[in-house]
Amino acid sequence: MSISPFARKVVERTIGDRTISLETGRFAKQASGAVVVRIGDTMSLVTAMTGPGREGIDFFPLTVDYREKTYAAGKFPGGFIKREGRPSTKEILTARLIDRPIRPLFPEWYREEVQIQAGPISADRVNDPDVPSIVGASASLLLAKAPFLGPIGAVRLARVEGKLIAFPTAEEIAASDLDLVVASTAKAIVMIEGFGEELPEPEMADAIIHAHRINQDLIALQYELLDAVGQERPVHTPTPPDALKGLLLERFGHRLREAKQIVMKQERNAATKQILESAIAELIPADGEAASLAPGGPGEAASVPVPVTKDRIKNVFHAVEEVVVRDLILSGNRPDGRGPRDLRSIKCEVGVLPRAHGSAIFQRGETQALVTTVLGTGADEQRIDGIMDEYSKKFMLDYNMPPFAVGEVRPIRGPGRREIGHGALAERSVASILPPPARFPYTIRVVSDILESNGSSSMASVCGATLSLMDAGVPISDPVGGISIGLVQDDATGRHVLLTDIIGEEDHYGDMDFKVAGTQRGVTGIQLDLKNLGISEEIVRETLEQAHEARLEILRAMLRSIKRPREEISTNAPRLIQIQINPDKIGLLIGPGGKTIRRLQDETGAKIDIDDSGVVTLASTEAAGAEAARDKILAMTEGVQVGRIYEGRVSSIKDFGAFVEILPGKDGLVHVTELSSGYIANVSDVCRVGDTMLVKVISVDDQDRVKLSRKAALAEREIPDEFADRPRPAGAPDRSSGGPPRRPEGGGGGGGRGYGGDRDRGGDRGPRGPR
Known part of the structure; x- marks a missing residue:
């Protein structure tokens, strides 16, 4: 239903001390659904479009895009070209943040095209539009009448001096020891992304449940918007039964059950492939004539027969695999034979690369991460520009996973959304244990190359990053480990099993990938992705407790390879020294036209950077150069002694x-x-x-x-x-x-x-x- 140009409707609600409003009927009236979410002077326009799907596709073609136009903040784009170009890391991460809670809330049978586009049209540089855009996406899907199993609410929480604050400002986030985003339906939590400063598990769980309660107000606000435009609330259609799925399960389920209990991944996959080939040969005769089955199940009358083709058998066979694997796990049989709380074997090595400033291999089962650390100067900092205030980063963690890591052949392109997301998760999980710049002035870049992957490579990157940083001599406050917890839940009975250290198959066929990173004291990073309709408070608390137990075991294994950061940084790393001078002496140090500072750099070979506060950073490839520059600057600025x-x-x-x-x-x-x-x-x-x-x-x-x-x-x-x-x-x-x-x-x-x-x-x- 398109909305009349004169049917502008606005609803609002106060949450804490912030007012959130939803508006429709003024912008983008030809979209299937369009909503403007406003908080303060930040306004995010979110649209949803639905259209016919491509013939023969076997997946749900959802596209989510988030773009920031700098005009929203009254700014010009940075750089030479004064127009927005490829999406920034922040835009990609926000698009993922919107996509993750929405994707599992569409029925299995739905194959229509859905496109969500979001971005700020006004930005006050105080309120970030990213989380409000999740609420806008949910509301626009409701208006578009898509078979969306929502609505969902989404809120960011900060904690300042022990008090939880909903939709915090940028200043409040900077002062907070928690940055938590939670999305949920009326019944369950569907997505979590959060970072804390070693927050104990019970306190993290309490914050998650508090956010879930706040989301109920945001869900009610979306229903108010539907009522205001006169649209009925959605009615959800159950997934119809598939006759072919029942037939394959009946004829090949027993053989598949045996194959899925083979411990080695390659052998297990080969046995599964052989069963699929047998199914194709049996159901499709040699003459190539395809049979037809009723959609209701074997033996039932079919009003519209569904042809049995090779491609259709492959697609449905995948669903049969899911049934078998889930039944095995619920009965206590994991694919690789482990118990539900068992970790795979862990092996750690440090100092494996001679020229990197720090390096490590972290191997957990069939997941292997080669992680390196490089130390640089202030000139290596990364400048970040966007609609919020510009800033620079002194710590970067990049994640790469080439196709050979999973035994595939495919084109090599730049980093995709998944790689950028995994790198950001690992980066923020490790950032809280790094020393402050005043103590360790180096710019730090960590790179995680996944050389082998079978489950939770992002958490392997966290563990490898810790080892690599310690090998580089970075004085971290505490080692960080990470683990992923999976879930298989029987919706009919409510029975569930939590799985420590999930492998790829358990991630693929299970309901949950709950990643938790932290030190021995508490959580530094948390991320939840689901494939079902949500999890309860009980499962959240149980998962955090099980992850804590596994994390301590991982940390013990890591510390057997290196107990503490090395006393000295690598001989290949530049030498940095920081000194504080009287700001009034900066002009003396620079000299007329920069003459004095240039002479000092030429004489000592050290690069000299001066901050307005009087902090002078000296960088040299050799310690002697930085020390000579330090002595000369101190002598110059302290006066004659x-x-x-x-x-x-x-x-x-x-x-x-x-x-x-x-x-x-x-x-x-x-x-x-x-x-x-x-x-x-x-x-x-x-x-x-x-x-x-x-x-x-x-x-x-x-x-x-x-x-x-x-x-x-x-x-x-x-x-x-x-x-x-x-x-x-x-x-x-x-x-x-x-x-x-x-x-x-x-x-x-x-x-x-x-x-x-x-x-x-x-x-x-x-x-x-x-x-």
């Missing part, structure tokens, strides 16, 4: 000594008697203008004049002095007083600067003498 040794540059030579620039614009005098412990007839015998010289500050008088000593510096550093043994010739003047000479009337030595004067101030100059 009596007793400190400086490496200065000779700026001028006089008969009585040499003026040496020890800091930018700051000179001191090395009297001829302080050049060496031996006799020096001419200053030019020891140094020339432009030479570098090691000197020690021996005094600073009340006029800020600096007295330096070369011989004291050499003696302290135990450096030989080539002039030390020179005796004073007979008749040579005695200069043992070593005091500074009287300043000439025409100004101080060193080209008119006062002795020991500060070049920036021009020194304490006397009247200019006659030329």
Whole structure:
């Protein structure tokens, strides 16, 4: 039903201290369903379109797309091209967030095209439009009259000072120790995505149940919208029985049951394939004439016979496999012979790659992750731009799964939605145990390459990332492990079995993939995907408890390969040192036109980055370069310190000594008697203008004049002095007083600067003498 242009309807409800509104009838009136969800000044337009499906497809063709237009926030797109291009990581993750709770809520028989498009048309940079878009997708599907088994509500929760906040602002999320998104129907929870700072399992479960209760208000709000436009509430049609499925189960179920109990995956798959070929040969005669079966079941009269073709047998045989595998699991027989709480064997190795800064192999059963860590400087940070405020990331975790990991041959493309989603889950699960930048200023990139996959490769990436970070010498606060818990539930009886460490077959035919990552103290990451119509509070709590038990066992196995982070980072990693200087000295460090900082970088080989707060980061391929830069910067910004040794540059030579620039614009005098412990007839015998010289500050008088000593510096550093043994010739003047000479009337030595004067101030100059 298309809505009249004048039939604009708006409903709203207050949840906590936030007002959520749903509007339809003003935008996108030719869409099957269109809803604008508003919270604050953030408005997300979500549309749903339905259309005829392609002939012969054996899956539900749902497409979900989420795009952010920067005009919504009053911004131009970043970069050279001032137009939005390929979807960003944030847009892909949000599209997945919308897709995951909606996809399982369509009946098995439905094969029509459904397309959902969402995105903000107004963004206040305070309220993120991602979770409200889930609510908008549910409401638009209701308006489109699709056979959607919803509606669903979705809410984000933060926890600030122990208080749970619904639909938190960006500022509240930054102050929170929890970022949790929960979607649910009126009866059950259908999707969870959350990250915490080692949140204990009971507290995480309480937050999930609290979110489920809030969602009931959002579901009621969608029914109000249907009532406002005069549309009836949806009535769900049950899936009709399939005669071919019953026949295949009757004739081949026993053989399939035996094949599905073969422990090895390759042998199990080969036996299953042989049974499928037997079914095709038996049901389709050699002459190629296809039989027809009634849709109601074997032996029942058929009003519309369904032809039995090779492709149809393959499709229905898959459904028979699901029945057999689920029955076996419910009776206590997992495909690989394990008990419901048993982990597969775990093997961990670290330091496997010589040039990476950290590397590890994490193997759990037939899932293998090769995880590497690379440490970089501030220049390697990733800038993130979007409708919210721009920021930079110092930690990145990328996930890759090539086709050979599952024994397939297919084209190699860029990372898909699944790879981006798995990488983001692992990244946020590990991020909370990383050291703060003030303690460890490196930019960190972790890459997980899945070389073999049979269940929960994202959680293998979490475990491998922890090992790799420890091998790289990153001082993490606690190791993080991850595990996936599966579920098979009998809807008729309510009986269910939870499965620790699910394999691919259990994930494929089961009802749930519940991933939980965390330390020994609590949860850092959680993600729930379902294939059924939802799970109860009882199953949530039971799953978190079972995952905690498995996680502790995994952590023990991991720590047998490396007990703690290495004391030193890899010799291949750059050396970073951070120091704090007075912000007022930043200009001095940079120098006119950047002259001073460039000279320091050339002299030491270190890259110097300066923050507005006065934090200076020094990066060098070798520790010596960063340390030399640190010493020079501290000496420069702390001022002249009596007793400190400086490496200065000779700026001028006089008969009585040499003026040496020890800091930018700051000179001191090395009297001829302080050049060496031996006799020096001419200053030019020891140094020339432009030479570098090691000197020690021996005094600073009340006029800020600096007295330096070369011989004291050499003696302290135990450096030989080539002039030390020179005796004073007979008749040579005695200069043992070593005091500074009287300043000439025409100004101080060193080209008119006062002795020991500060070049920036021009020194304490006397009247200019006659030329």
